Amino acid sequence: MRALRKARLATTMGTLAVACLLATAGTAVAKDPGGSQFDVEGNNENDGGQTLESRIVYTGSTGGDKAESLEGFAPVGDWTPPACWYEPKWSPDEFADEFRKSWDIPHASGVGEAYQSSQDYYINGHPYKDFNKKQAGKGIWWDAVRDEARAEEGDPGAFACDTKTFWVENGEAPNVENAVTPEILAQLAYARIKVPDTTVTLAPPTATKVNLPTWAWLDPTTFDEVAVTASLDVDGVNIQATTTAKPVALKLEPGTDDAVTYPASGECVINADGSIGEQYAKGKADQTPPCGIKYLRSSGDGTFDLQATITWEVTWTGTGGAGGDLPDGTFENAQTVMVQEIQAVNR
Structure with a gap:
């Protein structure tokens, strides 16, 4: 009825x-x-x-208990779970x-x-x-x-x-x-994955300077793959699937057209150790970072909104050896950046 x-x-x-x-x-x-x-x-x-x-x-x-510091990501394209x-x-x-x-x-x-x-x-x-x-x-x-x-x-x-x-x-x-299968469980698990609200580390640590490269990176100890398992065990029906999201890239958008990114596309790929970019060290201020930004003008009395978008590659495995790929997910995080003019000293 x-x-x-x-x-x-x-x-x-x-x-x-x-x-x-x-x-x-x-x-x-x-x-x-x-x-x-x-x-x-x-x-x-x-x-x-x-x-x-x-x-x-x-x-x-x-x-779970960390819900306030974790967020869901958005599928790439118009895909949605059931x-x-x-x-x-x-x-x-x-x-x-x-x-x-x-x-x-x-x-x-x-x-x-x-x-x-x-x-x-x-x-x-x-x-x-x-x-x-x-x-x-x-x-x-x-x-x-x-x-x-x-x-x-x-x-x-x-x-x-x-x-x-x-x-x-x-x-x-x-x-x-739409009867439940391992693949449908994997899709439902996709919708429940939470990822860390990761802030990109920028350096040199003092305020960013005009025309000097700013290095950007993510540490692998806080930036790692996450997974959710969906399981169903009811009167002889026992199926499950695990959906895993792995970070694979970081895209930087400076928040102004008066800037250049490293690489030029702004897309920083993941390193072999799971990190993204390269940590800044003393003496690298004039070098070109593998992942970073160079601002071409000051932010004045305000700031620029740096947009950092992390791409997560998503796969799943399930009962009976089933498995495959699901659409990539993206998570965007904005942070403010103050850009100052380099102060020259006249003698």
Whole structure:
């Protein structure tokens, strides 16, 4: 049954949010476990206040206690992870319990036809009988979940998973688009990767001078690869994927046209030891840095906004030896730079 309009619903477990039929204001709400699922959030053990609708668990560089100092990165291009997907959800007995709680509305108006349709579908043998209880241990009921943040943004993809709750035999793959696979888990993990808000080190350490090269670098001890693992282990369905992001380049944009970058493209590649650029040392002030900037005019009483964009190369591996590449991610960080004129001494 398709919902006439959506409403947020909570069961006594605090885990079921489903498509609904909502009558006029003030009437009871009928929850149809045979319809499409709505209002669902992922289960991240590092997040506070999460719901448990999704059975997927995320571990790794997801923020956790360091959430304030970590940020997500943006995919290159218009790629996005799935906004909704299908997961294994319930054994026959569990689904029967959820079904009964969903329809525990004897005095609601306008739901009789929908209730009868769902009864026929899951209980009366058209096509399922008694929630497939005779098949207990031989399969599991699957249903849809969605990315609630994407739904709140109005992303239509979050509402695209509208297939009824369906049964899948053990060892068989669901024949529906966006059913969870290692690759989909990898894509969902991608959206939860957090990277450090890294500030580029600039030198010489005193204020930057006009027409003198400024060296820029990132230390490998604070600038390293990060990873998130998404896993799903429900009644015989056990799959997982790890998505890894590795920093590969830094692009510098001086914040003014009156500057040159080193190299000319402004793109500094990663070194063999994992660092980017070269650390400044005394005596290198007049040398050309492998990664840096030379400002051609003073910033006056203000500053220039140096934009540092780090590119992260993203790959994944998963259950059964699956794996591949995902779109690169970029993270931008702005920092202010004061540029002063060199003071000449007249004798």
